[in-house]
Amino acid sequence: MNALEINNVSKIYGNGKVALQDISLTVPEGSFFALLGPNGAGKSTLINILADTVNASSGNVSLLGHDLFLERAWCKRRMGVVPQEIAFDPFFSPREILKFSRGMYGEKADDHWVDELLERLELAEHAHKVTRQLSGGMRRRLLVAQALVHRPKLVILDEPTAGVDVELRKRLWDFMRELNAAGTTILLTTHYLEEAEELCDQVAIIDQGKLITSCPMKTLMGDVASSSLCLSYDEPLQLSDEDTIVLAAFSPRVHDNQLCLTLNKQGTHSDFDAVYQAAKQQLGAPVDVNIRQEDLEDVFLRLTGDPS
Template sequence: MPAVSFQEVSKTYDTPRGAFRALDDVSFDIGRGEFFGLLGPNGAGKTTLISILAGLNRASAGRVTVLGHDVVGDYAQARKQLGIVPQELVFDPFFSVRETLRIQSGYFGVKNNEAWIDELLEELGLADKAQANMRQLSGGMKRRVLVAQALVHRPPVIVLDEPTAGVDVELRQTLWQFVAKLNKQGHTVLLTTHYLEEAEALCHRIAMLKRGRIVALDRTANLLAGTASTMLRFKTDDSLPPALAAQARVTGRIVQLKAHDAAEVETLLAALRAAGVRVEELEIGRADLEDVFIEIMQGAEREAVVQGAMA
């Protein structure tokens, strides 16, 4: 039995412009104890899928289960198996951090939970804020409390929806160390993030969504190996010649160019020299998950354009 199962899940919204299909026949399973990544651009359907999993939204078609419990037909048991860290900072301004965690424990009928609450406060760097009112906390500290709330009933399945968005490096490191520890203890983790280096480092498998459809689903190592390409990375203040500019990924002064083999590396370098492009801090390395992600998304976009033209 998988920890989480999405079976032919679709979601359609009625809008003034007509029906909008946010999810289109999404199917995949997440194994017990797996660290699973769900990636996609904004508007791909990630949060809609998680909202359906959490019972905050209802699918137009399909079925979702958590450890065998249907999220609609057996919602009480399904929700007990889940700990969800949402994107938004949602908190009650009238309670301290410890009181917030005690109340959250009560929602799930968990009694005598002080030892685990103390451990959560310590692991997430909140021990010195235990008696502080939630209104007094910084945004990063509030997000730490959200993580503690999601874990306070010791759920076997942990869902992290953009948990490190807008937070400092210290929290990111603290959170991932703790979540990795829980994963090693057998907890299943579902992560959505725009920090692709996090997904590459943490996730066993990854699914990629584009316009509500799964466009890639495989082990992280297989996705990386599938590109089998070398990346030329360098900095420059000069403009690239049109032929190279068309295939380059440029971020500020940083330029990345794909090469499939050593001969193509030499060809690219020769073209840069011929164009008088001054190169700084040249690196030659393998493609990372960000490169893979962009390649898959662009491929999905081209396929959608072709299908649209044929329709």
């Protein structure tokens, strides 16, 4: 069973902006899924459609085999969404907000779980303050607690760690990892690609409203990520027209004293040799050689062509 099946979802906003174009992707049950894309790609639009705060223009979605648009009440009890925008009633405290939220989902009060959430999200000492006294990072953690209060099967987090400092971010991810290990499916967006690579076992990349890829993280990093051979010289390099033509097949990139050339996929030995010999013939022997494997950020930038 899949936690989510998103089929041909498109969104055209009232002003004519096409935010999503025919997006289809599957979130397997139990996965830790990264939905990635540059600013304005359409991530929040998709999440807001799942959360029922934006209407899709077309397409359908099923959640654990149930039609999300037709069986909203059933689905809402099984999903928790952390929106990107923060909005709370400023006069309630975190504890009150969590209690009300459980009630809203039709769940009985569970003080023990509310206490655990306050503790794990490091809000316990602020549990009685009114929310307008909380800092931005605290409010975001309260949003996370609110999304978890009814113990959903699927948790969707839109930039949960924006404005959360590095130590807290680590602890928040540890908590998400525990929930995932206990069987909760997690779908998140983040601009921290290093964290996404480490945490997530599935990844989708969208850009300008279109799906670029959706696959297991291992497949992306194994089949799509390539490695580069980087050669250092003792003087800044300037490639001649001839160098550029001869090395064109290896996508040469020059940074000061260094020339980086792309190897095929994992960089087999024969690739390494061919690339090295070609570079040596054109530019002479380098003073240093190393191989750099593309990480998720490199792959993301290459696929989206966007430095954001």
